[in-house]
Structures are given as C-alpha cells and as structure tokens.
Amino acid sequence: MNLLLILVGKFILFFSKTFNLGSGSTWPGHIALEINPNFIRQVLKKNPDLKIVLVAGTNGKTTTATLLRHILEKSKINVFQNEEGANLLNGIGSSIIKNSNVFGKLNFDTALFEVDENSLPLILDEFEPNILVLLNLFRDQLDRYGEVNTVADKWSKSLQKLKKTKLIVNGDHPELAWMAKESNLKSYYFSIPQNLMKSKFPEDDADFLYCPNCKTKLNFNKISFSSLGLFECPKCEFSNPESKVLNLSNPLTGDYNYYNVEAASVVASEIFGTPLVNIENAFKTFKPAFGRQEVFEKVGKKIMVILSKNPASLNRSFEAVLSVKKDNDSLLMVLNDRIPDGRDISWIWDTDFENFIPNFKNITVSGDRCYDLGLRIKYGMENQSAGRRTKIKIFENLKEAIGKAANETSTNETLFILPTYSAMLEVRKILSGRKIL
Numbered sequence: 001m002n003l004l005l006i007l008v009g010k011f012i013l014f015f016s017k018t019f020n021l022g023s024g025s026t027w028p029g030h031i032a033l034e035i036n037p038n039f040i041r042q043v044l045k046k047n048p049d050l051k052i053v054l055v056a057g058t059n060g061k062t063t064t065a066t067l068l069r070h071i072l073e074k075s076k077i078n079v080f081q082n083e084e085g086a087n088l089l090n091g092i093g094s095s096i097i098k099n100s101n102v103f104g105k106l107n108f109d110t111a112l113f114e115v116d117e118n119s120l121p122l123i124l125d126e127f128e129p130n131i132l133v134l135l136n137l138f139r140d141q142l143d144r145y146g147e148v149n150t151v152a153d154k155w156s157k158s159l160q161k162l163k164k165t166k167l168i169v170n171g172d173h174p175e176l177a178w179m180a181k182e183s184n185l186k187s188y189y190f191s192i193p194q195n196l197m198k199s200k201f202p203e204d205d206a207d208f209l210y211c212p213n214c215k216t217k218l219n220f221n222k223i224s225f226s227s228l229g230l231f232e233c234p235k236c237e238f239s240n241p242e243s244k245v246l247n248l249s250n251p252l253t254g255d256y257n258y259y260n261v262e263a264a265s266v267v268a269s270e271i272f273g274t275p276l277v278n279i280e281n282a283f284k285t286f287k288p289a290f291g292r293q294e295v296f297e298k299v300g301k302k303i304m305v306i307l308s309k310n311p312a313s314l315n316r317s318f319e320a321v322l323s324v325k326k327d328n329d330s331l332l333m334v335l336n337d338r339i340p341d342g343r344d345i346s347w348i349w350d351t352d353f354e355n356f357i358p359n360f361k362n363i364t365v366s367g368d369r370c371y372d373l374g375l376r377i378k379y380g381m382e383n384q385s386a387g388r389r390t391k392i393k394i395f396e397n398l399k400e401a402i403g404k405a406a407n408e409t410s411t412n413e414t415l416f417i418l419p420t421y422s423a424m425l426e427v428r429k430i431l432s433g434r435k436i437l
Helices: 002-018 027-035 039-045 061-074 089-099 120-126 148-161 174-183 255-271 276-283 311-324 346-350 353-359 370-379 398-407 421-432
Strands: 051-056 079-081 110-115 131-134 166-170 187-190 219-225 228-232 292-298 301-306 330-334 362-366 391-394 414-419
Touching (some): 002 027, 002 039, 002 089, 027 039, 051 255, 061 255, 061 276, 061 292, 089 110, 089 120, 131 174, 131 255, 148 174, 166 174, 166 255, 174 187, 187 255, 219 311, 292 421, 301 311, 301 421, 330 370, 346 370, 362 398, 370 391, 398 421, 414 421
Parallel strands (some): 051 110, 079 110
16 A cells, blocks of 8 residues: 555655645645555654654754754765655655655665654654654744643653653753653753853743742753753752753854754764764855745845744844844845744734844835734834834735835845745745745
C-alpha cells in the first residue's frame, strides 16, 4: 500500500510544481496519512540507519533547522529537511514522500524536521527521534493551543515516554531546563554570551516567571529577552544548568538569533562531531530561510521580510529592524487572523509598539485585520508630540500596500515588512511570484 501512496504523493508534488500551485509540502502527506495512519512510522522503520533530528519551539524552528542543515551539508552529511516550514504530521509525511524512492527507501544520513510545538506530542507518539532540540515556548495562537503552560505540560509528559533520545535544550528557559532534568534523558544545554543579556527585568511578554519545581517566583540576575536569562529559585535553588556557549559569529540580524546559532552549533559539534572552525566557515555562506530576514532586491531597493507572529516574535523583529535601520527606511506591517496565525489577535497589545513606532516617519499597514493593527499603532503614538507623529497609511489590498510602500522607499534604502505567518506567504508570492505551501 505504501508504494502506491508514495507514487500518488510524488505525482501530486510534480503536478503542484508544474502548474505553480505550491510546493506540495502538505497534501501528499495528508492523503497518505488519511489512507494509512501508520504511514510515517512504517516508512521510518524501513530506514533504521537514518538519524532523525527534531527541532521544536514557538520561535526559531525554521531558522535553527536551516542553520543546522547548512552546517551538515558543508560537512558532507547527506540530510533532508521539511524546508518549506510544513511542520505538522502531514508536512513530515510529505517530506518523506518527496525524498524517498518509490519503495520508501531514504538514501540519506539524516532527516531534519522542524516541528510545530502543539504537534510535538503527536509526532513523538509516532516515532522516537535520535535528537530533539527544544528552543523555547512562548504564548502563541491562544485560540488553538491554549495557554503556554498547557503546551509545556504536554511536552513534559511526552519526554517521560522517550528512552534513547538525546536532548539539546535552551538552558536559559526555566521551564525547558526543568523539563529536561526531570526526563532523565541525556541532555546538552546551550546558552548565549552573557554580554548579550542586557536587562535584569523580564519583559512584559514573559511567560515563565515562577519556579517549575516549587512555584516560587524566580530571581533573574540577567535577561536576554522575555523570561530567558540567568535565573535562580530563592526557595529550592533550582537554577540554570551548566550550558555550552560556543561564541561563534551570528550570520543573522538581531542578538536573539544567537540562541538559534548556539542550538544548531551544539547539535553539529556535540552530536555530529563537526569542528567549530567548520561551523564558523559554514556561517559565511548561510542565507536566511524564507520569510526569516529574507531579502528581495527590486529596482535597486532592498525588501527584508521578517516573520512576526506573536509578542516575543514581534518584539524581536522590532529589535532586529532597529539594529540595522537607516533614517529613511520604510516599514510595512501585515496582520492576518487565519488558521495558521490564530484567530485571536489580542497579542498585539502585549508588544512594545511605544518604543518602536517613533523611529519611523511613515508606517504602511495591511492584512485581514489592518484596522485593528492601525488602532494599536495609534495608541503606540500617544507619547509623540503632535508635530512629530508617525503617519499611518492603511490598505486593505496587500499588493497595493506593498506597491505603495516600495514606491516610497528610495533607491539604496530598505523596506522592512513584518507579516504574520499567512501574510508572509502572501507577501512572498507577490514578491517572488511563487507559492511556498
């Protein structure tokens, strides 16, 4: 049966690409799993020598997986990835169909899958990976996932069922550090240089402020962002585990990306034995994943697309933009509320517009919820004097918004586009003329 499912899946892939209907990154797997729910498990069982790496977290999954793939490929390790960001079970199934032969043989050394945080428990029920990277957990899509503590509880229960998996864990995340400790699995922890932790106070979007062991409020000595940093419980003394800081260069904009760099580098060095000098050299030729600081060049103008999908994500996008912004650069923000984004957009009120908005003279706004976003931006301008207020331009039509914002961007200047997930796919289709999913 699986041979037939793979053949059908490969036909769908061919058809989708031939007629520019998308990359076929979900439907082949969706159909295969509808007909045979054990499809993924059975195919992977036929490939016992395949090393499986999962990358899970709210933010940074695609970037970390893409960094790791680039490092491994430069080290001559044959690896495939669900590179289009299709990170549910159907996306993993589609990636397997795409990269296998018709008999289900995967002629690769390593399978690298980024995994949606809510789907991680379901995926771990299907198969046990060799390596599981846990990046972070933040509030995201509350209507779909519920509170972030609910997702954390599911993760913790799933880790208890694993037997041989090696964990790569963010040691600055209190909940994840405790979760790994309680799992009794072999764990490697990563952190970032302490000079990048520039605050002593958790941000407004912080989620994990209490000890996961005894529920006492944690003390933070340093904070990188949100509730990531150097912590200690004053009651039970739970604190950061000993974590690796490899001090490699960051090929991406924004200090927050050091977490993704460190995670990918620790996997490469500790699990695959890649020398640090090789990792450093690989970063010199790294190009960001789609929609994650991806750059388009249009008639002498640079357009940078930065996915911004939840409070922690958008605050980090603000940080990245301000670190490279020049005086006359332009900004377009796009807010959708579709299923991949979450229907609840109340999260925009948990982000730091107040310190970001004054840096732009004009802001263009679009998306399904453009008027809600325009209102939020207007409230973020309350501290601006009347004569220096940022001007907001709202366009319901996204193509028109991109055109207007690009026209107002001078040659050799940058238009920054900050979209939610479904909006990012639309933006890329307009800019590149090609669908991703």
